[in-house]
Amino acid sequence: MDLILNRMDYLQVGATSQKTMKLLPASRHRATQKVVIGDHDGVVMCFGMKKGEAVAVFKTLPGQKIARLELGGVLNTPQEKIFIAAASEIRGFTKRGKQFLSFETNLTESIKAMHISGSDLFLSASYIYNHYCDCKDQHYYLSGDKINDVICLPVERLSRITPVLACQDRVLRVLQGSDVMYEIEVPGPPTVLALHNGNGGDSGEDLLFGTSDGKLGLIQIATSKPVYKWEIQNEKKRGGILCIDSFDIVGDGVKDLLVGRDDGMVEVYSFDNANEPVLRFDQMLSESITSIQGGCVGKDSYDEIVVSTYSGWVTGLTTEPIHKESGPGEELKINQEMQNKISSLRNELEHLQYKVLQERENYQQSSQSSKAKSAVPSFSINDKFTLNKDDASYSLILEVQTAIDNVLIQSDVPIDLLDVDKNSAVVSFSSCDSELNDNFLLATYRCQANTTRLELKIRSIEGQYGTLQAYVTPRIQPKACQVRQYHIKPLSLHQRTHFIDHDRPMNTLTLTGQFSFAEVHSWVVFCLPEVPEKPPAGECVTFYFQNTFLDTQLESIYRKGEGVFKSDNISTISILKDVLSKEATKRKISLNISYEINEISVKHTLKLIHPKLEYQLLLAKKVQLIDALKELQVHEGNTNFLIPEYRCILEEADHLQEEYKKQPAHLERLYGMITDLFIDKFKFKGTNVKTKVPLLLEILDSYDQNALISFFDTA
Numbered sequence: 001m002d003l004i005l006n007r008m009d010y011l012q013v014g015a016t017s018q019k020t021m022k023l024l025p026a027s028r029h030r031a032t033q034k035v036v037i038g039d040h041d042g043v044v045m046c047f048g049m050k051k052g053e054a055v056a057v058f059k060t061l062p063g064q065k066i067a068r069l070e071l072g073g074v075l076n077t078p079q080e081k082i083f084i085a086a087a088s089e090i091r092g093f094t095k096r097g098k099q100f101l102s103f104e105t106n107l108t109e110s111i112k113a114m115h116i117s118g119s120d121l122f123l124s125a126s127y128i129y130n131h132y133c134d135c136k137d138q139h140y141y142l143s144g145d146k147i148n149d150v151i152c153l154p155v156e157r158l159s160r161i162t163p164v165l166a167c168q169d170r171v172l173r174v175l176q177g178s179d180v181m182y183e184i185e186v187p188g189p190p191t192v193l194a195l196h197n198g199n200g201g202d203s204g205e206d207l208l209f210g211t212s213d214g215k216l217g218l219i220q221i222a223t224s225k226p227v228y229k230w231e232i233q234n235e236k237k238r239g240g241i242l243c244i245d246s247f248d249i250v251g252d253g254v255k256d257l258l259v260g261r262d263d264g265m266v267e268v269y270s271f272d273n274a275n276e277p278v279l280r281f282d283q284m285l286s287e288s289i290t291s292i293q294g295g296c297v298g299k300d301s302y303d304e305i306v307v308s309t310y311s312g313w314v315t316g317l318t319t320e321p322i323h324k325e326s327g328p329g330e331e332l333k334i335n336q337e338m339q340n341k342i343s344s345l346r347n348e349l350e351h352l353q354y355k356v357l358q359e360r361e362n363y364q365q366s367s368q369s370s371k372a373k374s375a376v377p378s379f380s381i382n383d384k385f386t387l388n389k390d391d392a393s394y395s396l397i398l399e400v401q402t403a404i405d406n407v408l409i410q411s412d413v414p415i416d417l418l419d420v421d422k423n424s425a426v427v428s429f430s431s432c433d434s435e436l437n438d439n440f441l442l443a444t445y446r447c448q449a450n451t452t453r454l455e456l457k458i459r460s461i462e463g464q465y466g467t468l469q470a471y472v473t474p475r476i477q478p479k480a481c482q483v484r485q486y487h488i489k490p491l492s493l494h495q496r497t498h499f500i501d502h503d504r505p506m507n508t509l510t511l512t513g514q515f516s517f518a519e520v521h522s523w524v525v526f527c528l529p530e531v532p533e534k535p536p537a538g539e540c541v542t543f544y545f546q547n548t549f550l551d552t553q554l555e556s557i558y559r560k561g562e563g564v565f566k567s568d569n570i571s572t573i574s575i576l577k578d579v580l581s582k583e584a585t586k587r588k589i590s591l592n593i594s595y596e597i598n599e600i601s602v603k604h605t606l607k608l609i610h611p612k613l614e615y616q617l618l619l620a621k622k623v624q625l626i627d628a629l630k631e632l633q634v635h636e637g638n639t640n641f642l643i644p645e646y647r648c649i650l651e652e653a654d655h656l657q658e659e660y661k662k663q664p665a666h667l668e669r670l671y672g673m674i675t676d677l678f679i680d681k682f683k684f685k686g687t688n689v690k691t692k693v694p695l696l697l698e699i700l701d702s703y704d705q706n707a708l709i710s711f712f713d714t715a
Helices: 328-368 517-527 570-586 600-636 644-651 653-662 666-683 690-701 705-714
Strands: 006-012 021-023 035-038 044-050 053-059 066-072 081-086 089-093 099-104 113-117 120-124 128-133 136-142 147-152 163-167 171-176 179-185 190-195 206-211 216-221 226-232 241-247 256-261 265-271 277-284 289-295 304-309 313-318 381-388 393-400 404-411 415-418 426-429 441-446 453-460 466-474 482-488 494-497 507-513 540-547 553-559 562-567 591-596
Touching: 006 044, 021 066, 021 289, 021 304, 035 066, 035 081, 044 081, 066 113, 081 113, 120 147, 128 147, 128 163, 136 171, 163 190, 190 241, 206 241, 256 289, 265 289, 265 304, 381 482, 393 404, 393 466, 404 453, 415 441, 507 570, 517 553, 517 562, 517 570, 562 570, 570 591, 570 600, 570 666, 600 644, 600 653, 600 666, 600 705, 644 653, 666 690, 666 705, 690 705
Parallel strands: 113 147, 147 190, 241 289
Antiparallel strands: 006 313, 021 035, 035 044, 044 053, 066 081, 081 089, 089 099, 113 120, 120 128, 128 136, 147 163, 163 171, 171 179, 190 206, 206 216, 216 226, 241 256, 256 265, 265 277, 289 304, 304 313, 381 393, 393 453, 404 441, 404 466, 415 453, 426 441, 466 482, 494 540, 507 562, 507 591, 540 553, 553 562
């Protein structure tokens, strides 16, 4: 059975954060439920639907930005008390809107995530986790990396308190009191946690997680060790997961999995006989899904998926059919309902137009008065700059509350802009002189009407570091622009990983000197992505990285006065040596630098590059042949006379050209990496071989792996 859901937009509030919308429990089975939502203006609003109109139950006054909204109450009773987290304060409201709790946690950081279970309150700020019982402090934990979400296994089913933290370093930390019981490695940075089926599944220990790179998984959090149940890879290259819920939308008696992603995708997964998830439904909305819930809002007996989006829209995907089959008597009733709706919408539109005119007059008067302050309109931007492991590129996602007019991208380092299928904006490039004004890239994206979300793909070059700036101008009057900055790091294509292959031939760079642990940590933060800004606890720290483009690896171990960096790629060691000595010189710290170079590592790196280089050379060769083969096809009238290889090229022509277009300068990148490897190998020997580079490029043009390796050995 195909699942058919129809979209219904209910109302719009201010911009919303992740997990800030819930449905209050229904008074009876399949009765309509009230929606409660908190926004960035600090307003908590509860509303229900009546005759197709949103009717407010209560609405609070504006305040500080609401970061989380959860429902709570006495265990094993309907969870209908509303709790919100704003800055460092927790507030509680009844379902009628009466405030019964105001608890100031006195945390030094703003609350980012919250979970409530009976009288237990679990909170996390960026790095700090706190557990309170009846508003009294119970347990505390300082995480080594940012905490994205917090949850607790159901106490009423397990009779033990087991909080779980989702941390940015691709780890779920299972706590007992203030201590970590064990850590669970997951395939990407986890952004959201949810209990399977809303209650922890059959065992009460089943936990769902979603990652920022779009992967979804189920793990059983047993007392001694975790049990991995299943994992869904993000093969369709969809957005990161922001929210998860369990609800039987298919109507087969088994709860389905509802998933909301940051690219606007809503997905429904059902479970087959082997309890494996199967995609049953997906629908794209135009902006990121911040919250998702299953229930009944629009009309009695019609189940639906209710979502909230970043710009504050509350939307239902309902099982209620749009076109109802009806007799002549009911048609009149439906027509009357439609007329009433059109009439109320017209009145609302007139009221809004009048309000806009009034506000415009007020603005002009205030801006012309002598005491006028700069009245630049404020708007919030939701942005994300992440490295994709699959194609070694950075995704820059910019999302604004209102429609985007244009985005100017400026970079002071050489980068490539790659094509994005989802992107409908028109891009134009401006010529720039890097020697005069440090501009390597100036590009303007002009967006189509009603575009609130723009996704760009960027590829950087390792060793070249600086700043990428995005100037975002929305369609608002008077014109205003916000600038966002993103650091392109020296080893920008490296990504954190849980383990590395210690059997590879490694080159070692050792630094010693009078520097503190915090200083050496700040240098590593400067060089590499995905390293927490705060120095981790302990005297010594180890991080593992993998190069997403070449699959080479890096191990960094450092403490006060010493840093050891090992990599199977000489170029990585060379970049680190140059950047770290530069940073130490800036701070007037004397460094003793020593290195051990493993000659076998050069051949090893060339073998890693070989399949990529061979593929790109073959692709370029095929693309060059397409026009000539098409001309022959037109001339001869058919392709029967061609050898199978050439016929295959013609059949795949569109796909080959598209792939070649998607990867501009890919071949040049690989040439550049081989050239850097050649120069770096001899640089560590104290020899300058830049004069031999043209000879190397000649060998690359008529590429043969053995000839290249022998050139490296004999040069």
